[in-house]
Amino acid sequence: MSRARLVFAGALVFVLAGCINEETHLYEIEIDGQVAVPNGAPSAGAVHLEFHVAKTFGEGDLEHPLGVFERRTVAGVGPVRETVLYPLDEGDGLVVFGWLDSDGDGVHCAPGQIEEPSGLVKVAGFPAHALSFSLTLRTPCVGPESLYP
Amino acid sequence: MNMRGALTFGACAIATILGASEAAAAEPRTPFPEHAALDAVGGSPAKGAYVLSAQGGWPFSFLRAQVGLSDRITLQSELESAVGRRYRPMLGIGVRLAEATHVRLTGEFLAGWLFQRSEEYRRGPNGELRFRLAIPAGRFVPYLVLGTRHAFLPDLLTIERASGTETSWSVRHEWTPWATLGLGFAISRRIGLDLGINYGWVGAPDTIALPGVHLGLHFGGDR
Numbered sequence: 001m002s003r004a005r006l007v008f009a010g011a012l013v014f015v016l017a018g019c020i021n022e023e024t025h026l027y028e029i030e031i032d033g034q035v036a037v038p039n040g041a042p043s044a045g046a047v048h049l050e051f052h053v054a055k056t057f058g059e060g061d062l063e064h065p066l067g068v069f070e071r072r073t074v075a076g077v078g079p080v081r082e083t084v085l086y087p088l089d090e091g092d093g094l095v096v097f098g099w100l101d102s103d104g105d106g107v108h109c110a111p112g113q114i115e116e117p118s119g120l121v122k123v124a125g126f127p128a129h130a131l132s133f134s135l136t137l138r139t140p141c142v143g144p145e146s147l148y149p
Numbered sequence: 150m151n152m153r154g155a156l157t158f159g160a161c162a163i164a165t166i167l168g169a170s171e172a173a174a175a176e177p178r179t180p181f182p183e184h185a186a187l188d189a190v191g192g193s194p195a196k197g198a199y200v201l202s203a204q205g206g207w208p209f210s211f212l213r214a215q216v217g218l219s220d221r222i223t224l225q226s227e228l229e230s231a232v233g234r235r236y237r238p239m240l241g242i243g244v245r246l247a248e249a250t251h252v253r254l255t256g257e258f259l260a261g262w263l264f265q266r267s268e269e270y271r272r273g274p275n276g277e278l279r280f281r282l283a284i285p286a287g288r289f290v291p292y293l294v295l296g297t298r299h300a301f302l303p304d305l306l307t308i309e310r311a312s313g314t315e316t317s318w319s320v321r322h323e324w325t326p327w328a329t330l331g332l333g334f335a336i337s338r339r340i341g342l343d344l345g346i347n348y349g350w351v352g353a354p355d356t357i358a359l360p361g362v363h364l365g366l367h368f369g370g371d372r
Contacts, residue, residue: 019273022304085308129311
């Protein structure tokens with residue numbers, strides 16, 4: 001490579017490196033799951049799913065578990081197949097939280113309404129482009145922070 | 150000091166004061182129609198003239214050099230800093246749009262690069278169009294600057310898929326309307342000062358504007 005080309009390449013790298021503001025790395029995951037309720041429990045209603053990083057990057061006190069990056073709603077309990085984009089720069093590990101919208105109001109356990117079950121699972125095998133999970137909604141009116149070990 | 154010496158000293162002092170007063174009375178209201186303070190705050194020094202400016206303040210400080218290429222066109226270079234975290238090196242031209250005894254109107258276009266190092270990095274090409282209106286009156290030069298600044302901030306998105314990695318670029322736009330109201334003062338033809346209030350609204354309209362102040366020292370010559 002001639003000196004002129006080397007200088008040009010160096011200048012190009014310098015300019016490109018000097019103009020990136022936000023660099024976002026996303027990791028595509030196709031995730032197959034099974035959402036269920038305990039035997040005999042009511043199962044009618046849509047299921048709201050939240051996909052979290054298991055541990056959010058940070059230093060010292062800024063490091064904390066969980067950080068939602070995608071929300072989906074599926075028709076009901078049963079098999080689930082979703083494609084999500086995982087933010088590699090924001091954390092590590094994958095957690096799925098879900099709750100059953102038994103009364104159809106879109107709110108998890110609104111005051112004066114019926115109790116709606118929820119559940120959480122840490123997905124094994126991350127990182128991989130194809131993952132699977134099994135989630136049972138058995139705990140009424142509890143958010144992901146209380147369910148995370 | 151004896152009586153003779155005292156009288157001689159008194160006579161010299163009176164003569165000096167009277168001489169200065171007569172010189173001041175004979176001096177026209179505008180002793181030097183074009184001076185560094187006017188060129189600095191009104192922009193567009195004449196052909197062959199130059200002016201160097203250093204304006205320090207909060208949150209914005211400036212270093213600026215202007216040199217007249219012709220009686221209407223000026224080459225200028227500028228470095229702006231905001232609290233040492235945000236820098237804008239710029240290069241551009243100024244055009245003297247109107248000139249009269251007590252008015253100078255200049256249009257300026259500058260282009261350069263924005264570097265911001267803080268909680269949020271901002272880097273990218275940057276341009277500014279601004280107008281300077283100066284109203285010289287003797288040694289004083291009240292002035293107004295109105296400008297619009299535009300920075301383009303590229304972002305890089307990388308998606309890792311099972312089939313391969315995709316990379317795409319997007320660009321955000323940062324708009325900064327700008328206003329400065331100030332007063333220049335000519336200490337001499339070559340040296341001037343100015344005091345101004347800046348109103349720069351970085352990232353308008355999604356942010357709040359922080360007003361600021363600056364004090365400037367200007368040095369010019371070759372006119």
